[in-house]
Amino acid sequence: MSQSLDRALTVLDALAGGPRTLDQLAVSAGVHKTTVLRLLRTLESHRFVQRDDARHYRLGTALFDLANRALDDRDVRKAAEPALRELNELTGHTVHLASYEGGEVVYIDKYESRHHVRMYSRVGKRAALHCTAVAKVLVASFPPARRAEVAEGITYTPMTANTITSAEEYLAELERVEARGYALDNSEHEDFIHCVAAPVRGQRGEVLAAVSVSVPKILLDLEGLMALIPDLKLAADKASIACGWTPDVRAGER
Amino acid sequence: MSQSLDRALTVLDALAGGPRTLDQLAVSAGVHKTTVLRLLRTLESHRFVQRDDARHYRLGTALFDLANRALDDRDVRKAAEPALRELNELTGHTVHLASYEGGEVVYIDKYESRHHVRMYSRVGKRAALHCTAVAKVLVASFPPARRAEVAEGITYTPMTANTITSAEEYLAELERVEARGYALDNSEHEDFIHCVAAPVRGQRGEVLAAVSVSVPKILLDLEGLMALIPDLKLAADKASIACGWTPDVRAGER
DNA sequence: CCCGACTGTTGCGTGTCGCGCAACGGCAAG
DNA sequence: CTTGCCGTTGCGCGACACGCAACAGTCGGG
Numbered sequence: 001m002s003q004s005l006d007r008a009l010t011v012l013d014a015l016a017g018g019p020r021t022l023d024q025l026a027v028s029a030g031v032h033k034t035t036v037l038r039l040l041r042t043l044e045s046h047r048f049v050q051r052d053d054a055r056h057y058r059l060g061t062a063l064f065d066l067a068n069r070a071l072d073d074r075d076v077r078k079a080a081e082p083a084l085r086e087l088n089e090l091t092g093h094t095v096h097l098a099s100y101e102g103g104e105v106v107y108i109d110k111y112e113s114r115h116h117v118r119m120y121s122r123v124g125k126r127a128a129l130h131c132t133a134v135a136k137v138l139v140a141s142f143p144p145a146r147r148a149e150v151a152e153g154i155t156y157t158p159m160t161a162n163t164i165t166s167a168e169e170y171l172a173e174l175e176r177v178e179a180r181g182y183a184l185d186n187s188e189h190e191d192f193i194h195c196v197a198a199p200v201r202g203q204r205g206e207v208l209a210a211v212s213v214s215v216p217k218i219l220l221d222l223e224g225l226m227a228l229i230p231d232l233k234l235a236a237d238k239a240s241i242a243c244g245w246t247p248d249v250r251a252g253e254r
Numbered sequence: 255m256s257q258s259l260d261r262a263l264t265v266l267d268a269l270a271g272g273p274r275t276l277d278q279l280a281v282s283a284g285v286h287k288t289t290v291l292r293l294l295r296t297l298e299s300h301r302f303v304q305r306d307d308a309r310h311y312r313l314g315t316a317l318f319d320l321a322n323r324a325l326d327d328r329d330v331r332k333a334a335e336p337a338l339r340e341l342n343e344l345t346g347h348t349v350h351l352a353s354y355e356g357g358e359v360v361y362i363d364k365y366e367s368r369h370h371v372r373m374y375s376r377v378g379k380r381a382a383l384h385c386t387a388v389a390k391v392l393v394a395s396f397p398p399a400r401r402a403e404v405a406e407g408i409t410y411t412p413m414t415a416n417t418i419t420s421a422e423e424y425l426a427e428l429e430r431v432e433a434r435g436y437a438l439d440n441s442e443h444e445d446f447i448h449c450v451a452a453p454v455r456g457q458r459g460e461v462l463a464a465v466s467v468s469v470p471k472i473l474l475d476l477e478g479l480m481a482l483i484p485d486l487k488l489a490a491d492k493a494s495i496a497c498g499w500t501p502d503v504r505a506g507e508r
Numbered sequence: 509c510c511c512g513a514c515t516g517t518t519g520c521g522t523g524t525c526g527c528g529c530a531a532c533g534g535c536a537a538g
Numbered sequence: 539c540t541t542g543c544c545g546t547t548g549c550g551c552g553a554c555a556c557g558c559a560a561c562a563g564t565c566g567g568g
Contacts, residue, residue, distance in 0.1 A: 021544080277516085
């Protein structure tokens with residue numbers, strides 16, 4: 001493990017919170033300011049940071065570039081875009097696209113609500129595994145063994161009165177999700193918001209991502225939220241088709 | 255300048271082009287693969303890269319997180335959002351928000367066209383200074399001395415028949431832009447696309463960013479594009495007001 | 509079925525490079 | 539004018555990152 005690189009990444013993390021001065025960074029990283037200066041210089045030469053004014057550094061444009069180039073590579077995002085935008089316009093609520101990557105669930109796209117109530121979420125943010133609808137959909141797509149493994153690894157931090165707090169409950173919920181084909185977050189993450197989510201599938205039927213609609217309870221009660229499910233499923237299927245999925249008609253033929 | 259950090263950033267740059275194997279990276283960085291392995295390990299521990307499969311690495315989720323957190327900090331982006339979204343829905347065309355940062359113009363937000371024709375642009379991408387409407391607006395906001403300085407520093411790569419190819423032409427164009435209050439890109443960057451852009455101002459009237467509408471010539475001729483200018487200006491002003499700008503009424507009072 | 513080629517991984521000795529110290533300089537406030 | 543704060547520079551020491559060479563795992567071809 002490379003020490004200097006490790007420190008540089010720590011510095012970047014610190015800078016994520018907003019512009020910082022040289023020795024704020026030195027203190028938060030726990031190293032001498034000279035060291036930070038050298039790191040910042042190399043980071044600056046690669047446009048990873050830029051000087052804000054004489055004494056403040058901030059994250060640079062190379063980061064936006066890298067991140068969005070990487071996001072563009074995820075073809076799910078591009079393929080799902082029209083369907084999700086349509087869903088967003090139809091319902092007027094916040095629409096998220098999330099995917100499971102390296103042990104965590106990450107939002108890879110977001111369509112803002114038309115209403116003034118906004119959610120605190122962001123592309124790139126990690127979604128909690130045990131109390132979000134998207135995570136449930138994604139984990140429910142795993143084979144039982146892997147599900148159990150994931151369920152064991154979660155720390156079930158209670159966020160609201162409805163939050164699932166044990167692996168058993170979680171696994172039972174996943175079964176329901178799989179059976180119904182959609183997941184519910186009944187104010188399990190935030191008191192004032194509830195969500196529904198459905199899977200986006202690829203060519204071989206594998207789950208690539210999850211779409212969700214998030215609605216403040218003030219605007220729609222649980223019943224109203226559930227009424228959105230047909231639209232949600234329709235959008236998810238449309239996105240799936242754009243990803244090469246072919247609707248399974250065998251169920252009807254047999 | 256830190257050698258190992260420098261190499262790590264080079265590796266990240268290489269990874270931006272898509273998943274790579276260990277010694278593809280080693281070759282492209284010109285170092286021993288052991289070295290790259292160590293760097294990747296530290297990068298991985300900070301979630302800057304993740305293993306795709308046994309032998310491919312790709313950019314990790316920490317990058318999305320960092321970048322979008324940094325983007326969220328630019329309050330112009332948040333403040334301008336409703337106005338730009340409205341402009342996008344009204345016209346149906348691609349809307350960009352760009353800002354001048356550290357010597358370059360960068361797209362900080364994008365609203366996709368409703369039509370099938372899509373532009374090759376991306377949040378985080380740098381916009382050419384001499385042949386984009388947004389860049390013209392931003393550079394035109396500088397005092398004459400700084401304008402000249404910037405104009406001298408540009409390499410006027412011709413992109414189409416209409417591209418401006420000299421500092422003199424460029425400076426003259428900037429004067430027109432300032433006088434009119436909007437900028438035109440009359441197929442100076444891409445043959446099939448033309449754009450109009452206008453400034454978004456802050457509290458003290460300073461230009462914070464530029465909004466643009468980009469339209470394929472097949473959909474709208476130059477006259478049709480110009481007809482969008484009132485809507486564009488209206489949206490830019492709305493965004494400006496959201497940024498604390500107060501409309502200058504003195505012109506009418508005097 | 510075996511062999512060879514390729515790629516990722518590990519241990520290790522060398523010397524480079526990154527580290528912190530201490531002193532300097534520029535700026536701003538009192 | 540003085541004082542203190544913060545960024546910057548030069549420097550010598552030693553940790554640490556480097557590349558080598560050998561190992562391991564996997565795939566493909568004979």
